[in-house]
Amino acid sequence: MAQERSTRQRKAIEQALTRADRPMTPEELLALAQAEVPRLGIATVYRALKDLRDEGAVVAVEVPGHPTCFETAHRGHHHHFHCRSCRKVYEVQGCVHGVHGIAPKGFRVEDHEIVLTGVCAACAAR
């Protein structure tokens, strides 16, 4: 059966993900990883992300009007902020109590995601 091999391209992609302090789009990861592997193609990025997702090492973050972002899974519980000015997605530490309590009777809640929308500090300063 399938074995995961450690290749230069995969290492470059994983490194780009690990170093990022916010969720990254596949295109952003491609640009970063190409510093290591110039001939890297976007398909390889998508394939690596798919494998990493299957292993549970990265998770997808999706916000309306923005291409899907990816981040490493083991960053502790946190949420996201979407700046409507620069369109970047940021990580937000912390959570709130009682989130699971709003589900209707009979619904089994296993996880939750909170996405704040507004203007980030950098954009608000301008």
Added chain:
Amino acid sequence: MAQERSTRQRKAIEQALTRADRPMTPEELLALAQAEVPRLGIATVYRALKDLRDEGAVVAVEVPGHPTCFETAHRGHHHHFHCRSCRKVYEVQGCVHGVHGIAPKGFRVEDHEIVLTGVCAACAAR
């Protein structure tokens, strides 16, 4: 400048949206509206949704791994539940306090969305 006209197809799409008790995908809306207008095309659904969104009458709901859904805007403040079994997106009444408080200093929060993930009542019963 542009005037909005009331057509059979637009009425059918709005009606499908209004009657739904959960966010609907464009394909679902097409299927429902075709009961009224059999020759209705998907492009018309997208155009109607775009116009309705511009007027603020409908909003998009996006959850990872699911096509974009749409719901009417004037349903009061609520959130969503994504069933990982049947993949449907449900409406969830209620909210929690302190959600905006988790944003970092300098970030201006204007809105928020909460998406619960798990198994809906119908699927859990099976």
Added chain:
DNA sequence: GTCGTTGCAAAGCGTTTGCAGCCTA
């Protein structure tokens, strides 16, 4: 040497757009 991985290009899928004819106001 084996077989998973890669880069390239083509295919897929959801969404948008161009266009000629239609229909509301």
Added chain:
DNA sequence: TAGGCTGCAAACGCTTTGCAACGAC
């Protein structure tokens, strides 16, 4: 009648897949 709206098909952007060459083990 004017000009927005429609259905169709082509175009679009993001993502996945087929394939032959490549390279990790």
